Amino acid sequence: MEEIFLQSFKNLFIERCNHIPLLDMGEDSVRYDFFTALKTEYNLDNYEIKLESAINSQCFIPRADVNAYRKEKPKMDLVVDTLNMCAEFGLFRQNSNEEGTINKTDRLIKTLNDMIRLGLESYFTHRKAYFICVADAKMLRHRLRSGILGAFPSNYPITPNLVAELRQLRTANFDLRFIEKMNELNLSFDATIIFNEPIVADRINMETRLIIWNVTIC
Numbered sequence: 001m002e003e004i005f006l007q008s009f010k011n012l013f014i015e016r017c018n019h020i021p022l023l024d025m026g027e028d029s030v031r032y033d034f035f036t037a038l039k040t041e042y043n044l045d046n047y048e049i050k051l052e053s054a055i056n057s058q059c060f061i062p063r064a065d066v067n068a069y070r071k072e073k074p075k076m077d078l079v080v081d082t083l084n085m086c087a088e089f090g091l092f093r094q095n096s097n098e099e100g101t102i103n104k105t106d107r108l109i110k111t112l113n114d115m116i117r118l119g120l121e122s123y124f125t126h127r128k129a130y131f132i133c134v135a136d137a138k139m140l141r142h143r144l145r146s147g148i149l150g151a152f153p154s155n156y157p158i159t160p161n162l163v164a165e166l167r168q169l170r171t172a173n174f175d176l177r178f179i180e181k182m183n184e185l186n187l188s189f190d191a192t193i194i195f196n197e198p199i200v201a202d203r204i205n206m207e208t209r210l211i212i213w214n215v216t217i218c
Contacts, residue, residue, distance in 0.1 A: 001130070001194065001195070001212070002041070004041060005037055005038075005041040005042070006195050006212070008037045008040060008041050009033060009034055009037035009210075010197060010199070010210055012033040012036055012037055013029075013030065013033045013134070013199060013210060014199055014200070014201045015201075016029060016033060016201075017199060017201030017202070017203050017204050017208075018201045018202040018203060019202075019203065020203060021203045021204075021205070022091075022093045022094075022134075022136060022203070022204060022205075022208060023093065023094060023095075023096065025091065025093075026091065027089050027090065027091040029091070030089050030090075030091055030132065030133075030134050031051070031077060031078065031089045034078070034087070034089070034132060035049055035051075035078070038080065038083075042082070042083065044080070044082060044083075048080060048081070048082050049078065049079075049080050050078065050079040050080070050081075051077070051078055052075045052076075052077065053075060053076050053078070053079040053086075054073045054074070054075060054076070055073075055074045055075060055076050055117065055120075055121055056120075056121055056124045056125055058124045058181075059074075059117065059120035059121055059123075059124055059178065059181060060074060060120070060175075060177035060178050060180075060181050061177055061180045061181050061184070062177065063177065074117070074177070074178075076088065076117070076118075076121060077089050079127070083128075084126070084127050084128060085127055085128045085129070085130065086118060086121050086122070086125070086127045086128075086129050086130070087118075087129070087130045087131070087132055088114035088115075088117065088118055088130075088131050088132070089131075089132050089133070090107070090110065090111060090114065090131065090132070090133040090134070090135075091133070091134050091135075092104075092107045092133065092134070092135040092136070092138070092139035093134070093135070093136045093138065093139070093208075094136060094137075094138045094206070098205075101138070102138050102139065104138070104139055104142040104152070105142075105144065105169070105172075106173070107139060107142075108142065108144070108149070108152060109166070109172050109173060109174065111131065111133065111152075111156075112156065112158060112163075112166070112174075113174055113175050113178070114131055115131050115156065115158055115189060115191045115213065115215050116158060116163075116174075116175075116178050116179065116182055116189065117175075117178055118130070118131060118189075118215040119158065119182075119187065119189035119215050119216075119217060120178055120181060120182065120187070122215060122216070122217060123185070123187060123217055128214070129214070129215040129216070130194075130212055130213065130214055130215065131191065131212070131213045131215060132210075132211075132212050133153070133210075133211045133212070133213075134199065134208065134209070134210055134211075135152070135153070135208070135209055135211060136204075136206050136207065136208045136209075137206040137207040137208070138206075139152060140152060140153070140207060140209060144169075146165075146169075148162065148165060148166070149162075153193060153196060153209075153211045153213075154193075155190070155191060155192050155193055155213075156190075156191040156213075157188065157189075157190055157191075157218070158188060158189040158190075158191060159188040159218075160182060160183050160186065160187075160188065163179055163182070167179075187217065187218075188217075188218040189215055189216065189217060189218060190215070190216050190217075190218055191213040191214070191215045192213060192214050192215075192216070193211060193212070193213055194212050194213065194214045195210065195211065195212040196209060196210075196211045196212075197209065197210055198210075
């Protein structure tokens with residue numbers, strides 16, 4: 001991703017946060033500003049940016065109950081064939097109780113799940129793959145008690161052994177359709193941070209960062 005595009009995306013999201021509190025946003029707000037930056041900086045037409053695009057069918061092993069899940073079609077948040085890229089998004093923020101906590105481990109596992117989906121999609125389609133996330137102070141610097149991963153956000157080497165260890169956690173809800181394919185192919189992925197900058201805006205009430213990982217095959 002080019003720096004001019006990344007800064008355009010960041011500025012669009014800052015403008016949104018000048019008018020709307022993060023608490024009043026959903027993940028789609030991040031996705032929409034990314035969509036807008038793509039259109040503006042790469043001069044794309046709307047139809048060139050696919051939202052909720054079906055993941056390559058080779059990327060997962062369908063559930064055993066074929067009758068119940070015969071229409072099973074996992075989706076990728078965003079695909080742009082023109083740029084040969086795909087992306088998943090996350091928004092990890094406080095809940096309505098400012099003094100309360102959020103399930104940080106659940107959000108970390110969601111991140112790793114999405115990175116594995118991206119890695120498999122990249123393996124079969126050769127697209128560049130990105131996980132794009134906005135996180136506030138409730139999530140930043142979260143570290144698993146086991147210490148097997150760095151504090152959020154970090155670069156993540158995602159291996160079958162790491163996933164097996166994390167699955168021992170009662171709260172580690174991995175999507176086995178993709179894990180089984182990853183294990184079958186004995187694949188590992190590197191999720192490397194390529195952008196990590198603060199979001200400072202009028203309606204932001206705590207430290208907030210925009211983070212982008214590039215997911216590649218080891």
